[in-house]
């Protein structure tokens with residue numbers, strides 16, 4: 001599990017070589033109806049004071065559990081966050097040590113709320129400053145031989161420029177390092193403070209100078225990293241007149257952004273690039289510090305350069321990762337959690353299950369596939385505490401995607417995997433490619449939806465008028481899109497064409513190599529009320545559950561089984577996990593079985609592996625054969 005707890009008790013000020021880890025807290029914002037247009041419910045929930053779980057978009061039957069130093073749930077108050085994550089580090093300032101607290105997370109997840117708060121619910125900044133004054137007054141009372149002074153600076157980093165918020169209109173300020181490795185910003189306004197209310201008179205107007213702009217996601221989205229510096233200078237009244245300075249950085253980071261979702265363009269896009277770059281560097285720095293790496297890339301961004309003497313080394317740092325529970329934030333949340341945690345646990349027990357009522361409009365599988373592929377997790381209704389057998393035998397997350405979408409999705413998955421272990425520049429390039437893939441998926445999804453809607457309209461018209469002519473046109477257009485998707489995605493390989501529902505109805509089943517994927521058959525079922533009666537649906541259901549193999553060309557079937565057998569017999573753990581319905585645990589069981597019993601003679605032997613029942617095997621074989629053909 002992620003172990004980032006041990007903020008070392010450093011006795012000797014900045015000269016100490018000991019490196020503190022960054023303490024990681026996660027705060028989950030309350031679920032907000034208005035942020036969830038589709039009414040999908042939350043995709044993440046707390047499990048305890050240090051852990052949470054999120055649904056696994058790769059497999060809807062699993063959740064991913066994460067552990068942190070602290071988890072602040074939806075109900076957590078500003079006071080609780082302050083007391084457990086921030087207050088403990090403040091006394092170090094009075095010993096000449098540095099500290100930093102920064103709020104990280106996607107746009108709209110609650111960073112500003114956590115750091116700044118509101119007059120009714122003040123956040124970390126006002127509480128921390130008040131506490132610093134309190135600690136100083138206490139020390140002054142107890143130890144009369146030292147005198148203290150407190151002062152502030154306030155700046156923002158916007159588009160990699162350092163701007164003074166206490167002196168609006170100032171130019172980009174340089175960042176320097178003195179002989180003792182203290183970071184300085186020559187020209188930055190420094191205001192000595194006499195009291196907490198004095199702090200307020202400077203801080204509030206300066207906060208309004210912060211560069212904010214409206215994006216689709218957050219009306220006052222922070223476009224810059226706002227950094228408040230509180231300095232405590234402790235001077236000995238008598239000889240040898242020692243002086244100690246402790247710096248506290250309180251940082252409200254700009255939101256990490258997915259530009260596809262925010263709709264950023266032009267200047268906003270440029271801002272977003274700078275934001276993501278510095279956050280990326282910050283993540284590298286935190287990773288290096290927590291891994292005890294020799295070289296920490298502080299200099300790669302202004303943000304980390306500025307925080308250099310207050311992040312790592314002898315400084316005490318806390319990162320509060322803010323996350324949002326709505327599905328539309330799923331990937332941002334997922335990324336933020338992966339940044340914050342070093343490891344995670346996959347659990348085969350979803351905390352959500354499908355409970356779409358029969359009267360509710362049913363979402364078509366093509367939409368499901370496309371939305372999962374486009375970076376949104378499978379849609380689910382939440383009902384906790386129960387588990388239900390999968391009705392179709394194939395879990396929602398295991399349903400095959402249309403060839404084009406799954407090709408892009410495969411690429412996306414591969415890229416994401418690759419990114420985890422790549423050096424920084426490579427990761428940036430990969431990030432770009434990932435964004436491009438996501439865009440492609442989105443475009444394919446939109447086009448597919450549009451044509452399916454069109455086809456459905458024609459189908460209805462046909463039924464009313466008893467005519468076929470027009471719909472053929474649309475069906476042809478739709479099937480040509482599918483063909484186009486296949487060829488665009490993989491021009492050189494021969495592609496299995498997956499005809500949409502309407503096409504498979506008018507074509508004899510044996511004409512195509514692949515005729516009916518379960519998702520498409522169930523798509524058929526869901527169009528049922530429009531297209532046919534209930535009994536036909538039933539008949540078709542049984543065709544889906546029992547007859548799918550007979551719909552396939554036998555040689556194709558054999559080839560696919562052979563391919564699966566090859567993976568089962570020679571695949572590594574990683575290869576095995578590429579099979580549908582094979583997670584980490586099953587892959588390990590397969591490897592174990594193979595080691596003891598030798599190669600599988602036929603795919604059916606898989607049922608000899610512990611936990612693979614006949615039902616599971618049948619789902620496995622169905623999902624994988626159709627998946628293999630689709631590739």
Ligand SMILES: Nc1ncnc2c1ncn2[C@@H]1O[C@H](COP(=O)(O)OP(=O)(O)OP(=O)(O)O)[C@@H](O)[C@H]1O
Nearest residue numbers: 029106107108109110111112113218221222254255
């Ligand atoms: N813990 C919370 N309790 C109640 N409301 C919250 C909480 N966290 C956030 N909010 C509300 O959610 C909205 C978005 O929060 P906030 O502006 O803090 O997000 P942010 O992460 O700072 O976004 P950005 O990066 O765009 O500035 C605000 O209306 C805020 O009041």
